[in-house]
Amino acid sequence: MRFIFSGIFFGFVLVKSEVISWFRIQEMFLFDSIHMYGVFATAILTGFIAIQLIKRFELNDLSGNQIEITEKDNSVSFRYVAGGLIFGLGWACTGACPGPLYALIGAGYPIYFIPLVGAMVGAALYGRFQAKLKH
Amino acid sequence: MIFDILNKPLAWYIAGPLIGLMVPLLYVIGNKAFGISSSFRHACATVLPKSIPYFNYDWKEKGGWNLKFALGILLGGILAQFTIPDNYHIDLATSTIQTLKGYGITDFSGFVPKELFTWNNVLTLQGISFMIIGGIMIGFGTRYASGCTAGHGITGMANLQKASLIATVSFFAGGMITTYFIIPFIIN
Numbered sequence: 001m002r003f004i005f006s007g008i009f010f011g012f013v014l015v016k017s018e019v020i021s022w023f024r025i026q027e028m029f030l031f032d033s034i035h036m037y038g039v040f041a042t043a044i045l046t047g048f049i050a051i052q053l054i055k056r057f058e059l060n061d062l063s064g065n066q067i068e069i070t071e072k073d074n075s076v077s078f079r080y081v082a083g084g085l086i087f088g089l090g091w092a093c094t095g096a097c098p099g100p101l102y103a104l105i106g107a108g109y110p111i112y113f114i115p116l117v118g119a120m121v122g123a124a125l126y127g128r129f130q131a132k133l134k135h
Numbered sequence: 136m137i138f139d140i141l142n143k144p145l146a147w148y149i150a151g152p153l154i155g156l157m158v159p160l161l162y163v164i165g166n167k168a169f170g171i172s173s174s175f176r177h178a179c180a181t182v183l184p185k186s187i188p189y190f191n192y193d194w195k196e197k198g199g200w201n202l203k204f205a206l207g208i209l210l211g212g213i214l215a216q217f218t219i220p221d222n223y224h225i226d227l228a229t230s231t232i233q234t235l236k237g238y239g240i241t242d243f244s245g246f247v248p249k250e251l252f253t254w255n256n257v258l259t260l261q262g263i264s265f266m267i268i269g270g271i272m273i274g275f276g277t278r279y280a281s282g283c284t285a286g287h288g289i290t291g292m293a294n295l296q297k298a299s300l301i302a303t304v305s306f307f308a309g310g311m312i313t314t315y316f317i318i319p320f321i322i323n
Contacts, residue, residue, distance in 0.1 A: 002164045003200045007207015008214060010157055015215035017150030018225050022247040026235060029314035032228035038147030039154065040288065046155025047293030054162060061166040070168055072281060072291055072298035080280050080302040087276025087283065088309020093269030093317070095247055097284040098171040098277060102205050104246065106212025111252045118270020123175035125271070126278040127189030133279065
């Protein structure tokens with residue numbers, strides 16, 4: 001239940017801050033407003049401070065286990081460029097990254113069920129052809 | 136009074152920190168790294184054959200939390216909808232409205248252009264490009280890159296990961312190609 005409640009909070013903020021909006025995404029890529037960049041920058045700063053505190057004080061989670069800050073695989077870069085470009089192309093088409101896809105369906109745009117199913121098909125295609133792709 | 140506040144959009148300097156707080160929240164409540172696109176993989180793993188190595192794992196144990204989180208986001212959207220007034224208009228930059236009008240968009244009400252994102256439009260060139268191919272690229276790209284705007288753009292960036300910086304710059308490069316070249320071409 002705690003993850004569902006976390007999601008509800010996150011989805012609520014995504015809608016209320018208008019970051020789920022196709023219009024806001026275009027405005028961001030056109031560099032016409034600070035809105036989206038401000039959201040990203042302050043979110044990253046907040047996350048950065050939080051991660052520093054977690055590391056400094058070796059904080060535990062609610063179950064008493066020490067929090068593990070996992071790292072991405074920094075030994076390769078091709079997959080981040082190729083996958084990143086492909087995702088970016090789709091992001092500006094739909095006007096939604098993965099979180100907003102879910103939030104939009106709830107917020108009165110059930111049509112976003114189509115891109116969501118598309119995204120699952122995309123993940124299936126990646127899984128199917130993973131061995132053939134350069135990483 | 137409280138309803139007046141709830142009916143208004145959140146300013147970026149309020150929304151950003153609230154979104155950033157998802158990082159410590161998920162670490163503290165479950166030792167999980169904030170991210171969403173792996174939910175696509177877990178959803179696939181519930182139905183696809185285990186003969187594909189990428190889907191051969193215990194999705195309940197590894198991904199159950201992420202699917203619940205994704206469901207919560209959808210429910211959060213429903214909750215938020217109650218605070219969105221009728222005839223809602225986003226306070227977009229005038230220059231953005233001018234550019235999009237130049238592309239042929241006329242209806243700026245709500246969160247997304249109703250001219251493009253409708254059920255009647257799903258199987259037209261526009262709909263196939265914006266909704267179907269766009270969606271497939273989101274799923275394929277985020278899994279290839281091992282993260283999305285949340286996992287790389289926020290969590291990875293906040294943890295100063297080189298991989299996430301490369302991914303995030305690439306997200307923006309891809310998005311700009313779509314906004315500057317593909318969208319004008321498809322709408323006109």
